[in-house]
Amino acid sequence: MRKQECCLEMSLESGLHKLSGLNKLRELNIAAMEVRVGVKEVQWMVEHWPRLQIIYGLAENNHDGEKAAQWLRKHCPRIQLLRLYGTQ
Numbered sequence: 001m002r003k004q005e006c007c008l009e010m011s012l013e014s015g016l017h018k019l020s021g022l023n024k025l026r027e028l029n030i031a032a033m034e035v036r037v038g039v040k041e042v043q044w045m046v047e048h049w050p051r052l053q054i055i056y057g058l059a060e061n062n063h064d065g066e067k068a069a070q071w072l073r074k075h076c077p078r079i080q081l082l083r084l085y086g087t088q
Contacts, residue, residue, distance in 0.1 A: 009035070009036065010030065010035045010036060010037045010041060011036045011037070011038075011041060012040055012041055012044060014036075016041060016044060017044070017048075019048075020048045022048075022049060023048065023049060023050065023051070024051055025049045025051060025052055026051050026052060026053045026054070027052075027053065027054045027055075027056070028045070028049075028052065028054070028055045028056070029055075029056040029057065029084075030055070030056065030057045030058065031056045031057025031060060031083065031084045032057070032084075033057070035062075035065070036062070036064065037058060037064065037065055037068055038064035038065070038067060038068050039064075039067055039068050039071045041068065042055075042058075042068040042071060042072050042076075043071070046072075046075075046076050046079070052079055053078070053079060053080060054079065054080045054081075054082055055072075055079060055080070055081055055082070056082050056083065056084055057082075057083060057084065058072075058081050059081065060083065069081050
């Protein structure tokens with residue numbers, strides 16, 4: 001079992017909506033964290049964080065993140081999906 005050092009619960013069920021005030025957010029870095037971000041979460045981010053330009057690490061650790069990345073590539077290609085050391 002991998003040791004959990006950095007985590008950030010980013011699901012709508014956990015209260016992601018409480019971060020809606022970050023409407024000037026341009027970059028989101030979740031690369032070194034265990035997160036639960038799926039399609040409905042990135043849809044929420046697109047709606048509530050209109051200046052979001054880059055997400056680091058979205059599809060690195062889980063299947064839901066990869067589905068979310070695919071949705072963003074198709075529906076919101078202006079948002080870059082990057083790893084800390086290159087593109088996804």
